[in-house]
Amino acid sequence: MSHVVLVPTARPTFMTDAARERADAARALLEELGAEVVGPHDLVMTADDVEGAARGLGLDADLVVNVCASFSDATPALRLYAGLGRPVLLWSFREPGPVGDRLWLNSLCGANLFGHALVRAGAEVRWLHGDPGEPAVREALRKALAGQLPPRAELPREDPANRRERAGAAEVRRLLAGLRGARVGAVGDAPAGFTPSEYDPQLLDTLFGITVDRIDVEDAFDRVRAVGDEDRDRELDAACTAQPSLRKLDQEQTGRHAAVTSALRTWSTEGRHAALAVRCWPEFPTQLGVCPCSSLSRLADAGTPTACERDVLGAVTMLLLEALGSGTNYLVDTVDLDAPRNVVRLWHCGSAATSLAADPDSATQAVHCNRKIGVAGNFPLRTGPVVMARLTEDPDPANPAGLRLLLAAGESLPEPNRFQGNTAAVRLETPADDFVQGLVTGGFPHHTVVAWTDVRPQLRTAADLLSIPVVEW
Template sequence: MNGNSENRREAPLPALAFASIARPTFAVEYARSMAEKALAALQQEGWPVYGDSSLLMEAQAARQQAIRLQEQAPDVLVLLCATFSDASMAVELASHISAPVCLWALREPGSPGDRLWLNSLCGVHLAAHALRKTGRVVRYLYGDPGEADLFEPLQALARAAATRRRLRTSRLALVGEAPTGFYGCQFDELELRSVIGTSVSRFDLKGVFQAAREAPVSAVAAAIAATERRSSGLSALNQDEVQRFGAAYVALRTLLLEQRFDGLAVRCWPEFPQDFGLMPCATLGRLADDGFICACEADLHGAVTLLILQWLSGAAPLLADVVALNEEASTISLWHCGNAPACLARPGEEIPLTVHCNRRIGVAGNFAIGPGPATLARLGVGPRGYRLLYVEGELLDEPVNRFAGNTAVFRPGCDARQVLDTLIEGGWEHHVAFVAGHQAAALEALAELLEIEQVAL
């Protein structure tokens, strides 16, 4: 999904703690050299890595190393089983470091018929059992430093752990309340903060409208001019509505910046068109192009879903309705009425802004979403509390925007009917979110770290 502007977003940077355990009855010199190579390979990933390549062979050394590492508040403990070791060393390290654990098993280097030089994989197996028994989230690597794709499980776990850390202090603005009958957009503020970590500050629509009316003329003009440089159609619209578009953008952006919110959820109708004379779809899309999370219809849990996807992927997500099923092609159509950021448009095409498809006033986007690998997800609340649904697939290259607003055609990795059955029969909230790339492994790890139910399709 590469649009006409760069689709890159801020993602929290994971920090790793690294330690190696071994026993003196194995090939220690070889193990020591592999520990040095393992640490160097991790450092090449570009993440902060704390620790050294020394081989820990007794509990006291492991304890001292763990205490030093915990001072850095790492997101993941990477534990290299440089040789076989009983599980007590892994348990000792993990007991002092409050992070999920990625165990690393090395390949056997000896010739056929030779003894086990390392027995590293067995050590990982032993440690994984013990760590799981203590309630720790565990992933593992199998291979030697430098192997292609070796770090994929670690990358997913690290991104999930860093996102979990960020969620603990995440802050969203809620402008207005969910529209009447939109029960799926309602939420329990205390439960959200307890389980996910997100805190919510509420703002009245009238206050936002007043702030927009008082927005500096120069700032409004600059916002309109910047939007015209990337999107066509503003000059053909009612200019009073265009001015209100710019004013609402300035007011909401000021709110986000001054109070350091990660994003917002907005009651976008009926008061916006009735009382302010604007459909704020393109306003939210413009803010999303700036890197902010924006959910329409005051869908707060939808906004948290967007936060999760943006922080895991480093790309702009979008909240949408499921509006059509094509059984023959095994696709579902994802749509909303014009709030997509320009960076999600098909590459090289115009990004027109027009009137809203139903209200017939400005300003809303009207373009198809670009193609590429993608993940659909939803954070919601089920009978047993919070739950997370996700499915990988691809967005197809559809040059015609099927429905006025923003349309994406998603082909999931499973049968498309299964996705629809799960959403409807499972009682999921009506908005889903999607983002570029395949994020299932990270979403699985995040759900486990949050200790919530996961539904993987």
């Protein structure tokens, strides 16, 4: 009989009843397949829960499974598995909620974040996606219990004899030179367990000549509180003219939204920031009583790229794409996989520029999908050809640049807004399940940048000039 340690991780801001139901079904399936399953029976959501799970994580297990019952930051992954010395199987579930509702679980994104943190820490992960009742999931677990874990992704490498299209080196060198001296405004620290939001300032300066201007969240709040009534009302009037649906929301919350927008705009102007990366939670909703998503959208519509969750490298990726001609772009999570259609769904909770909406004239503003307070966008993203890109640290110590560049492409398809916030259904040019497996087991961030202009030739040349390896699906 196989001995399995199963740990079901989750976060209380998601649908814990649905998460618990699927975690219980996962345990039952493993037992039905003949395994002796140990580990926490309830969802692991607190620091005490994690410590309890760590006490039961013996090295004699035949298989270690982390059920990503809902999204969680990577703190449990690092505590439980960074020093395990063996692969951990990350199991993510499909999204159960109806079209247009919030993400109930965000399980796939949680597995992606766990994978990034663990690979970055030198650990190895494998990935399984699907619900316990699916035949393919049953078969994959049967093989895993027999010692055949799902494979790690083979990251694509360019064939030197068949190089993909490049842009002219002189022109790209000129465009890269335009980034030197750029400043990114960063509000606060990286959220706990969000390893993609950590960055090396020296690396950014060396490669791109970009520096980071940081303030604490409380300093940002002081700036918001100092916004005068006249400035707040002027911004609110302008926002309501551009986005009339704001008038239907709680006036106190939209007033705070206007003050946040005004404060961030003033700080960004004073600091000559080319982009912003903002720690958008938990303090904004819990202490200030507002979500800054629509404020970030307003700034993006005015030409300043904005990244949530204080993702500085994400903001730098946005700046790089814009410098190379992408136009306005958006930082997204990969949250859903429809392998038969070769589709991934890209999403974030409502900070997209309204110019990126499928129909900008009906780009609705609403309450935040998780926090249920204002203000966040709620509209599907533009259709048409897209490029996905991401600069991230390279776990290969032999890489002198220290960064690698992820690239993929596809087509954003017309469909109703699948998840509350901003969603795009992208049919990839490469097998979608291979791409997501690469994200998780290859240790790539849960954040990528999506753009609607194909700047892959320019990005490849930029990577050549900077000696940054490209991983392109």
